[in-house]
Amino acid sequence: MKYLVGCDLGGTNIKAGVVDVEAGEVILSKSTPTLARELHDAVMARMADLINEVIGESGVDPELVLGIGVSAPGELDMENGLTLFLPNLPGQWHNVPLRDTLSKACGDRPVSMLNDVRAITLGEYTFGVGRGVDNMACYAIGTGIGGGIVVHGKLVLGIGGTGGELGHQTIDFNGPRCGCGNYGCVEAYASAPAIASMGVKAVQQGLTTKIAELCDYDLNKITPKLIAEAAEMGDEIANEIYRDAGEAIGTGIANTMVTISPRKVVLAGGVAAAGELLLAPIRDTIQKRVFIMPAEEVEVVVGELGSDAGILGMAEWASQQLDL
Amino acid sequence: MKYLVGCDLGGTNIKAGVVDVEAGEVILSKSTPTLARELHDAVMARMADLINEVIGESGVDPELVLGIGVSAPGELDMENGLTLFLPNLPGQWHNVPLRDTLSKACGDRPVSMLNDVRAITLGEYTFGVGRGVDNMACYAIGTGIGGGIVVHGKLVLGIGGTGGELGHQTIDFNGPRCGCGNYGCVEAYASAPAIASMGVKAVQQGLTTKIAELCDYDLNKITPKLIAEAAEMGDEIANEIYRDAGEAIGTGIANTMVTISPRKVVLAGGVAAAGELLLAPIRDTIQKRVFIMPAEEVEVVVGELGSDAGILGMAEWASQQLDL
Numbered sequence: 001m002k003y004l005v006g007c008d009l010g011g012t013n014i015k016a017g018v019v020d021v022e023a024g025e026v027i028l029s030k031s032t033p034t035l036a037r038e039l040h041d042a043v044m045a046r047m048a049d050l051i052n053e054v055i056g057e058s059g060v061d062p063e064l065v066l067g068i069g070v071s072a073p074g075e076l077d078m079e080n081g082l083t084l085f086l087p088n089l090p091g092q093w094h095n096v097p098l099r100d101t102l103s104k105a106c107g108d109r110p111v112s113m114l115n116d117v118r119a120i121t122l123g124e125y126t127f128g129v130g131r132g133v134d135n136m137a138c139y140a141i142g143t144g145i146g147g148g149i150v151v152h153g154k155l156v157l158g159i160g161g162t163g164g165e166l167g168h169q170t171i172d173f174n175g176p177r178c179g180c181g182n183y184g185c186v187e188a189y190a191s192a193p194a195i196a197s198m199g200v201k202a203v204q205q206g207l208t209t210k211i212a213e214l215c216d217y218d219l220n221k222i223t224p225k226l227i228a229e230a231a232e233m234g235d236e237i238a239n240e241i242y243r244d245a246g247e248a249i250g251t252g253i254a255n256t257m258v259t260i261s262p263r264k265v266v267l268a269g270g271v272a273a274a275g276e277l278l279l280a281p282i283r284d285t286i287q288k289r290v291f292i293m294p295a296e297e298v299e300v301v302v303g304e305l306g307s308d309a310g311i312l313g314m315a316e317w318a319s320q321q322l323d324l
Numbered sequence: 325m326k327y328l329v330g331c332d333l334g335g336t337n338i339k340a341g342v343v344d345v346e347a348g349e350v351i352l353s354k355s356t357p358t359l360a361r362e363l364h365d366a367v368m369a370r371m372a373d374l375i376n377e378v379i380g381e382s383g384v385d386p387e388l389v390l391g392i393g394v395s396a397p398g399e400l401d402m403e404n405g406l407t408l409f410l411p412n413l414p415g416q417w418h419n420v421p422l423r424d425t426l427s428k429a430c431g432d433r434p435v436s437m438l439n440d441v442r443a444i445t446l447g448e449y450t451f452g453v454g455r456g457v458d459n460m461a462c463y464a465i466g467t468g469i470g471g472g473i474v475v476h477g478k479l480v481l482g483i484g485g486t487g488g489e490l491g492h493q494t495i496d497f498n499g500p501r502c503g504c505g506n507y508g509c510v511e512a513y514a515s516a517p518a519i520a521s522m523g524v525k526a527v528q529q530g531l532t533t534k535i536a537e538l539c540d541y542d543l544n545k546i547t548p549k550l551i552a553e554a555a556e557m558g559d560e561i562a563n564e565i566y567r568d569a570g571e572a573i574g575t576g577i578a579n580t581m582v583t584i585s586p587r588k589v590v591l592a593g594g595v596a597a598a599g600e601l602l603l604a605p606i607r608d609t610i611q612k613r614v615f616i617m618p619a620e621e622v623e624v625v626v627g628e629l630g631s632d633a634g635i636l637g638m639a640e641w642a643s644q645q646l647d648l
Binding site: 135172254292 | 473480486487493495505578583584587618
């Protein structure tokens with residue numbers, strides 16, 4: 001039996017779980033909020049507590065828990081075990097020795113690190129919708145648009161783990177500025193804030209839309225979820241917003257398809273919960289754009305592991321790094 | 325010693341060479357024009373003659389020539405050894421059994437097929453500028469813009485060998501129609517015909533440019549090479565044309581960089597002969613667009629094998645397919 005801990009440091013929550021990697025099963029997982037006021041030392045102390053807690057409560061012999069995988073939303077120095085830039089986390093994460101700090105606080109177990117969406121990619125590839133295919137891509141649509149790719153059955157890291165940043169493909173070289181510094185990235189059109197801001201604009205412009213009623217004319221309440229609700233009530237403006245977002249994501253996916261010619265493309269992240277509302281315009285866009293490879297043989301689907309994908313992926317990653 | 329034949333069926337010439345795969349050396353190569361009036365049977369007969377000729381004249385014991393790799397510019401059914409769609413070749417190439425026909429005519433040697441730019445990619449990766457890196461991309465800029473990628477040290481085929489069609493990434497989702505059916509592809513901006521047509525337009529508009537003098541006001545004479553000559557004479561319009569083309573190719577490369585995070589990006593094909601004229605705007609574009617990965621660690625260079633890249637790549641491919 002191979003047990004490993006997968007842990008995800010997120011902008012909202014810290015999550016940790018003990019995973020039976022052979023069975024692809026989370027034995028026990030728990031989460032705790034990432035408190036905005038805390039600095040990195042306090043956050044790491046709570047991460048370690050959470051990890052030790054799930055190990056203790058899982059019922060698994062602690063001796064059999066062989067390692068820990070930790071994902072974080074941003075740039076990491078995987079070689080030296082440091083966080084470099086975690087844009088959506090408070091608490092000064094530049095050059096923080098996350099790997100060694102956690103290892104020391106968690107029974108000297110070896111710790112491996114990975115970007116959070118690469119973790120989801122590996123989770124869905126190993127245990128979820130990607131099982132058994134050679135090439136796969138994952139788009140995680142939330143505060144930003146992250147990604148990950150698997151080629152020849154193996155997660156693609158590239159230089160310093162930066163492979164798979166699919167949200168930062170340019171789809172309009174004259175497009176709007178993206179948070180990354182580039183112009184016309186997929187993320188600039190279809191991240192959760194980009195979708196919400198389309199809803200805000202519609203209400204501000206006084207368009208006839210259910211978004212206005214649903215948010216009670218409080219623009220701060222407009223989220224992709226609220227816009228999806230409006231769309232499901234038949235609201236044309238809300239539908240258009242998802243069509244625009246789906247077109248941007250679909251164009252990014254079309255680029256990924258002509259590049260790695262994958263069998264599956266997986267959508268994850270909060271915005272993917274919109275399901276068909278987003279999938280339909282994505283599929284339309286692919287059909288309109290991809291002629292050079294057999295697009296009809298590529299499945300575009302929402303991931304099946306939900307919020308466990310990252311935990312499972314990190315346990316698998318830790319296992320791979322230890323050559324277990 | 326491992327000897328294999330690499331053969332390239334091109335729109336202009338057929339080329340074949342006997343290759344010492346261990347040394348990465350072309351022992352002898354020859355070429356013959358692809359005659360526009362010939363149908364596929366006649367072309368295949370001449371391909372076979374050329375292959376048998378180079379084997380005979382190479383001085384290598386024919387018994388030691390273990391297989392043949394043949395590349396073609398378009399879509400292939402690699403499993404069944406058929407050509408499917410070769411847009412730039414005359415002579416009806418739909419569903420033509422290229423593999424078995426050549427094998428029969430060339431001493432029953434096993435024949436492997438591959439897209440022509442994937443062959444160049446593998447050649448540059450194995451024997452050229454790509455030696456020793458994990459991830460690499462190749463853009464071949466000619467009549468169209470083809471491509472190829474290597475990930476985890478292995479050529480990426482994807483579904484039916486369609487991986488690596490980097491010229492058909494969308495860089496402007498409202499852009500002009502591309503030959504493939506999509507809109508706003510890199511190829512629509514920066515293929516040889518696209519570059520030439522920018523030159524034609526400049527002369528037609530009566531702009532003050534050396535292109536007009538160099539072509540003697542005969543628009544049919546305007547080629548990327550002629551425009552490059554004008555640019556090197558300091559012509560501003562000609563320089564602008566290469567800047568525009570370089571920006572489009574650079575945007576495509578930027579997308580490839582955030583996707584596979586390669587160590588090298590190789591330019592090949594006739595237009596790549598423009599060298600710095602094209603490389604400078606490509607590098608500028610990358611610097612303006614790529615922030616999410618360490619762009620400064622990626623080398624963008626012209627391939628070093630020139631017109632031998634495809635022959636070498638196909639010999640290597642044949643060797644890999646035979647598990648030699």
